[in-house]
Amino acid sequence: MMHKSLCRGIPGWRWIVLASLALLITVLPIPANAKAPQARTFHVQASRFSYRPAVLTANPGDRVTIELKATDVVHGLAIDGYNLETTSDPGQTARLTFVADRRGSFRFRCTVTCGNMHPFMIGRLQVGRNDLLWRAAGLAILAAAAGVWKERK
Amino acid sequence: MNRLQEVTWKGKVPLAEGLPASPRIRAPQKRINLAQVTWFRPLLLSRWPQFLIRCLTLAGSVFTIFAGLFGSPVGSHNFAIIFVWIAWWTALKLAFIPLGGRSWCSVCPIPLPGEWLQQGGTLEKRRHRFSLNLRWPKRLRGSWLQSSGFLLIGLFSAVTMTDARVTAWVLLGLFGLAIGLSLTFERRAFCSYLCPIGGFSGIYAKTAPPEVRVVDASICVSHREKTCYLNCPWGLYPLALRDSSQCGLCLECLRSCPQDNIAINLRPFGSDLGWSRQSGRLDDAFLALVMLGSALAFATVFTGPWGSLKSAAFAIGSPPWGLYALGFLAFNLTLMPGLFSLAVWMGSRWSGQKTQLRRAIGNQSQVLLPLGLFAWIAFTISFAFPKLNTVLSVLSDPLGWGWNLLGIANTPWSPDLSGISSILQVSILLAGLFWSASVAQRLVKASDRGSLRQALPILAFCFLFTLAMFWLLVG
Amino acid sequence: MSKEWLARSIVIVLAVGAIAIPAVASWGRRHGIEIHARMAETGGWTPESLTAVVGVPLRLRLTSDDVIHGFAIGQTDLPVVDVIPGEFSEVTYTFDRPGKYTFYCTRWCGINHWRMRGAIVVSGPGTKPDIARPPLYVSLGLEIDARNPADVVPVQKPSSARGAWLGATIPAAYLSRDYYLAHSPLELWKALRDEPNLRNFSDQDIWDLAALVWKSNATPQELKTGQQLYATNCAACHGESGAGDGVFADQLDRPKSGEHAEMRAGEMTTRPAGFTAPQSMLSASPAQLQGKIIRGGMGTGMPYWGPIFTEEQTWALVAHLWTFQFDLEDRP
Numbered sequence: 001m002m003h004k005s006l007c008r009g010i011p012g013w014r015w016i017v018l019a020s021l022a023l024l025i026t027v028l029p030i031p032a033n034a035k036a037p038q039a040r041t042f043h044v045q046a047s048r049f050s051y052r053p054a055v056l057t058a059n060p061g062d063r064v065t066i067e068l069k070a071t072d073v074v075h076g077l078a079i080d081g082y083n084l085e086t087t088s089d090p091g092q093t094a095r096l097t098f099v100a101d102r103r104g105s106f107r108f109r110c111t112v113t114c115g116n117m118h119p120f121m122i123g124r125l126q127v128g129r130n131d132l133l134w135r136a137a138g139l140a141i142l143a144a145a146a147g148v149w150k151e152r153k
Numbered sequence: 154m155n156r157l158q159e160v161t162w163k164g165k166v167p168l169a170e171g172l173p174a175s176p177r178i179r180a181p182q183k184r185i186n187l188a189q190v191t192w193f194r195p196l197l198l199s200r201w202p203q204f205l206i207r208c209l210t211l212a213g214s215v216f217t218i219f220a221g222l223f224g225s226p227v228g229s230h231n232f233a234i235i236f237v238w239i240a241w242w243t244a245l246k247l248a249f250i251p252l253g254g255r256s257w258c259s260v261c262p263i264p265l266p267g268e269w270l271q272q273g274g275t276l277e278k279r280r281h282r283f284s285l286n287l288r289w290p291k292r293l294r295g296s297w298l299q300s301s302g303f304l305l306i307g308l309f310s311a312v313t314m315t316d317a318r319v320t321a322w323v324l325l326g327l328f329g330l331a332i333g334l335s336l337t338f339e340r341r342a343f344c345s346y347l348c349p350i351g352g353f354s355g356i357y358a359k360t361a362p363p364e365v366r367v368v369d370a371s372i373c374v375s376h377r378e379k380t381c382y383l384n385c386p387w388g389l390y391p392l393a394l395r396d397s398s399q400c401g402l403c404l405e406c407l408r409s410c411p412q413d414n415i416a417i418n419l420r421p422f423g424s425d426l427g428w429s430r431q432s433g434r435l436d437d438a439f440l441a442l443v444m445l446g447s448a449l450a451f452a453t454v455f456t457g458p459w460g461s462l463k464s465a466a467f468a469i470g471s472p473p474w475g476l477y478a479l480g481f482l483a484f485n486l487t488l489m490p491g492l493f494s495l496a497v498w499m500g501s502r503w504s505g506q507k508t509q510l511r512r513a514i515g516n517q518s519q520v521l522l523p524l525g526l527f528a529w530i531a532f533t534i535s536f537a538f539p540k541l542n543t544v545l546s547v548l549s550d551p552l553g554w555g556w557n558l559l560g561i562a563n564t565p566w567s568p569d570l571s572g573i574s575s576i577l578q579v580s581i582l583l584a585g586l587f588w589s590a591s592v593a594q595r596l597v598k599a600s601d602r603g604s605l606r607q608a609l610p611i612l613a614f615c616f617l618f619t620l621a622m623f624w625l626l627v628g
Numbered sequence: 629m630s631k632e633w634l635a636r637s638i639v640i641v642l643a644v645g646a647i648a649i650p651a652v653a654s655w656g657r658r659h660g661i662e663i664h665a666r667m668a669e670t671g672g673w674t675p676e677s678l679t680a681v682v683g684v685p686l687r688l689r690l691t692s693d694d695v696i697h698g699f700a701i702g703q704t705d706l707p708v709v710d711v712i713p714g715e716f717s718e719v720t721y722t723f724d725r726p727g728k729y730t731f732y733c734t735r736w737c738g739i740n741h742w743r744m745r746g747a748i749v750v751s752g753p754g755t756k757p758d759i760a761r762p763p764l765y766v767s768l769g770l771e772i773d774a775r776n777p778a779d780v781v782p783v784q785k786p787s788s789a790r791g792a793w794l795g796a797t798i799p800a801a802y803l804s805r806d807y808y809l810a811h812s813p814l815e816l817w818k819a820l821r822d823e824p825n826l827r828n829f830s831d832q833d834i835w836d837l838a839a840l841v842w843k844s845n846a847t848p849q850e851l852k853t854g855q856q857l858y859a860t861n862c863a864a865c866h867g868e869s870g871a872g873d874g875v876f877a878d879q880l881d882r883p884k885s886g887e888h889a890e891m892r893a894g895e896m897t898t899r900p901a902g903f904t905a906p907q908s909m910l911s912a913s914p915a916q917l918q919g920k921i922i923r924g925g926m927g928t929g930m931p932y933w934g935p936i937f938t939e940e941q942t943w944a945l946v947a948h949l950w951t952f953q954f955d956l957e958d959r960p
Contacts, residue, residue: 045875049467050460071875073667073695073737080539080571090736090875091864105628107456107571109539113227113713114695116315117467119540124458136579136623143583144612147590148605151427151598204635212642219647226693230714276635554654555689555716 018146025138030131032103037061044068046075046088046110049117058100060128066096076111079125087112103128184418186368188407197404197417200276203259211262214324216551221321225553229543231317232551237324238314239537240544245350246533251526254358258351258401263327264344267335268386286339289346295436299352300443304485306349307447308478311454311466341386344401353444355398356437357526359426359519360588362419364397365406372414381406381415391415396425398437423588426519427595433515441521442493445618446485448528452625456535493521496610504607506600517611520593524615527585528622531578535626538574575627582626586619660687660718665697665711665733668740673731675746682726682752690717698734701748702936708734723750730935736864739876742931763934765919768810772919773926777907778814782835787955791840794833796826798841808845812913813838813953839954846947850940851956854948857941861933865900870952872902880929897929903952910953917946 040062045052046069058064068077070088077094078085081102088094110121187193196202213236221233228234249257269275273282306313313319331343344351367373373392382390384405391406407415454462454477465473497517498510506513549559593611597603664674680686690699690711697711701721709719711733723729733744765772801807802816811819816838820826826834846854859868865880867873881899903909921942924932937945950956 047460049463051458052460054458054460069875070736072739074735089860089864091862091868092859093868107458112696113229116228117311117463119229119315119536120455120463121460122456122458130628132575132579133623133628136583136627137620139579139583140586140616140619140623143587144590144616147587147592148594148608148612150587150591151594205638208639208642211639212646215643216646216650219650225691225714227714274632274635275639276632279632550715552650552654553691553714554650555691556653 014149015146018142018149022139022142025135025142030129030134032060032128035059037063037099039063039065041065041067044077044123045071046077046121047071048073048115049110049121051077051108051121051123054123055126056123057126058128060100060103062100062127064098064100068094068096073114074112075114075121077108077123078111079106079108081106082125085111100125100127103130104132105130184364184416184420187363187417187419188413188415198408200408203404204276206260207262207265210260211265214262214328218321218324220552221317221319221324223552224317226317227553228315228317229540230547230550230553232547233317233320233324234315235540235543235547237320239540243533243537245354246529250354250357251361251530253402254361254363254397255351255354255401256363257354258344259403261344261350263348264331264335264341266328267332267343268341270332271335271339284335284339285337287337289338289342293346295346295434296352296355296440297436298347299349299355300436300440302347302349303352303440303443303447304482307450307481307485309469310451311463312469315467340388341401345387345399351401352440353525356440356444356522358397358400360423360522360526361397362422363402364394364418364420364425365391365400365402365404366394366416366418367392368414368416372412376412380409380411384409423523423592426522427592428599433512433518435511435515438493438515438518438521439490441518441525442489443485444525445521445528446489448525448532449618449621449625450481450484452532452535452622456532457625493518493611493614496614499610500607503609504604505602506607508600517593517596520589520596520608520611520615523588523592524585524618527581527588528618531581531585531622531626534574534578534581538570541570578626579623582619582622586615589615660689660720662689662691663699665690665692665699665744666694667738668743669738670694672744673733673746677746678748680721680723680748680750682723682750682754684722684752686721686723686748688719688721690719691715695737696735697737697744700732700734702730702732703938704729710735723748723752725754725756726750726752727756732936734860739879741864742861745935763919763922764809764915768915770810770913770916770919772916772923775908776911778812778909778911780814780817780831781906781910783832785953785955786832786835786839787957788836788839788843789955789957789959791833791836791838791843794829794836796829796833796837798826798837799823802841803844805845808842809914809918812916813842813910813950815913816841817910839956842950842954843956846944846950846956850944850947851951853941854944854946855951857937857945858948862945866903867900870903870949872900872904874900876900896927898925898927900930903949906953909949914943914946917949918942921945 037059040058042053042056042064044056044066056064056066066077066086068075068086068088070090070092072090074087074089076085076087077096081104082098084096084098086094086096104127106125106127108123108125110118112118114121188197217233217236220231224231224233245257270283271286273279313323327348330347334343334347335341370392379390381392385391386403386405387399387401389399389406394400402417404417407417453459454466461473462477465471465477468474494510494514497513500506500517501508501510501513508516545559545561549561550556590608590612593608593615594605597605597608600607661675661678664671666672666674678686688699690709692711692713694713696713698708699711699717699719700706700708706721707719709717711717727750729748729750731746731748733741735741737744798820802819807816813835817834820834820837821831826837829837858866863874865874865876867877877900880897882897901908920930921937922932922934924930924934933942
């Protein structure tokens, strides 16, 4: 009872609570289930206009090798966020080796014009858990609550 | 609004229909009247500034069509593809619509040739006019055709957005259609009832700052000629203007009002959303849902990793494309409207509301507007940001003919904005959800026995949509 | 009245300018012949045939309308240039001998990439390169399409380094270039097997000696050239490991008969040959392999490289093909 009246005494207490929760969700480090880093090789076939497999999953710290095999025309692969790029001609498999030290979800795209849908030739590299997605989901709940509270008066 | 357009004005005054006489009853917030800003006013009153901008956009369209037809077939090196689907589309979604509502319509070149024929003059109306001036058929009024147009775009978008020739032909087709409709029907029939861009600009214009309203209704009451209505190419009556979705900001009413009683107001964002008295039309509700569904569909097909979907969307006429088309249409025609209607119905039942479901859907669809607006902004950022460097390089070599006008034809791989881009997209989607939630709550307050239960299912719908967009764009 | 005419003139000036400016500007700089490259299925080179004069520079402006291609002129060492979509590459060639030159695409652009060829007819003074010298397999009377599998094969991959350790004396007749060109490794093995002073060596040892002989006929530079040529021209169909499992292998593997056979002339293809099976490779001579490369396959989809590779290049490629059968490293 006393607690309730205390809170009500502070003007805008709802917003303070909301803001603190939002801050918490945004910056709180979520403990990672530490899996031992290993070496992984992905054999990615590139054709017009898709990668197979298109979704690659790795753990943070893994030594990842992507073997890019173009199957019809020359294709490339560049990973957003890692700033890595390689090109493969059919008959010449290209290799990209790096340590997956950045966590999250990164899209990789084709870098050599391979036809009409080239700008949409996209795949996804998933390193560990996608914290951005989880934090966004949490913040979405807060956003909806905040929107409702804003009009309560 | 449609009913008003049918009344013929011969000195009659529209005060019936239960509409409030003065818009001031519902406008307690501040508005800035641009028509009264001293240095800006002459720019609005004179026809020249708007005319010159429209001439430029017309020349731009001519060049775009030329580039599309004769330039390099490689999309990334063709002005038509880059400037229509990246530069103009981004400007539309990030600036024109959120900040200016239907502002693109005020400078759009597509109806221009038709208008000249209709009004008999390039700058102003003249004597010899060419048009049958038929009334637009009653059955085809509303935004149904615009929603259908947007769904059609969705079915053929994979080819349209990537093939320069097709882009050019689509533009030519739009010009031809607009001219044809101007010669047949009165006013800007193409813009009001057919143009898909106009359709979604219109519904999102309700969230944007600009609005055209009258300053003092009592002046209008005593004015017999109603020159504003007679001169409006959109067939609107300013006194009765309650929402901005039909007004194309052409400013003819401003120029023709003898009492200087028309205001071009800038209002706070979303100040017109959330009032039950808004005419909740089913066609606008459907359009809002189509926009949401299309955002999800486009994000899935274009920015997702599912190559078979992309190939299916591209191979128009083939059986995989048929499946894609079926799925796209089923999603937009049944799943999205069905889920939303269910949410509205559940909300109504739980909170004991007695309104007809049809009216409730129309009303509650306002909640979807901020959500859709921001979802499209986020999606546009996701696909346009990686290609912004092509905007500069294509200015240097617009036709892909090997020019280097600005010396930047071969810009190296652009800086990696992917980190910022993801955070930006998430923030924008969160802002949209926040705003939609506030509109939902406003509707709860404005209804008779409103309780949060009315809004909860709809909030759940918006929340799920936001989660889906998160997963598609940054997941 | 004048306002209206001013308005109309502005519209016309801007709209016409939008088209006139690019049209005029494109007349400005027209140096060189513009060649557009497209994948073979949608047109190939446009134009496909050019003419030139000896000693007069031929300026070309190359662009691609779809994917990345490359441009090179066969049987010369004139520069190779990439043809990039939407961009122009400028190159100038000067020919010193008349004749018909074949230009071709150098970056794989689909299964029909090798069909992307055109011709440059160069006229003028000078002697034409000697034409009708028949390839070696013709003058030797060798059959290049027959398949007689090897009846004896090595137990493990023969190694020239092991062969060198054996310290055997190989009769000089087998060490000549002419012998190498005209005989298969199997023939050499059988001949060496019958040599009296090599009687004490095992069958595998004889194979190692054969590998040694083969290695003596290929310089390291030749092997390197061959490897590069193989990677850029052959691996897409024949596979990077030489097993006939390249990226196009499945598409080329079309049945010869039955309901789904496509019997149109020139469109029949078969699965690309593998070079890793000893039975087929060891019974082929370098001349036969060279013949196959030059002439291509009759109804198999194998391109004919005669107008493209010089003779040195062809022999280098053949030398590389043997590395699928023999270990020619200095250390095994």
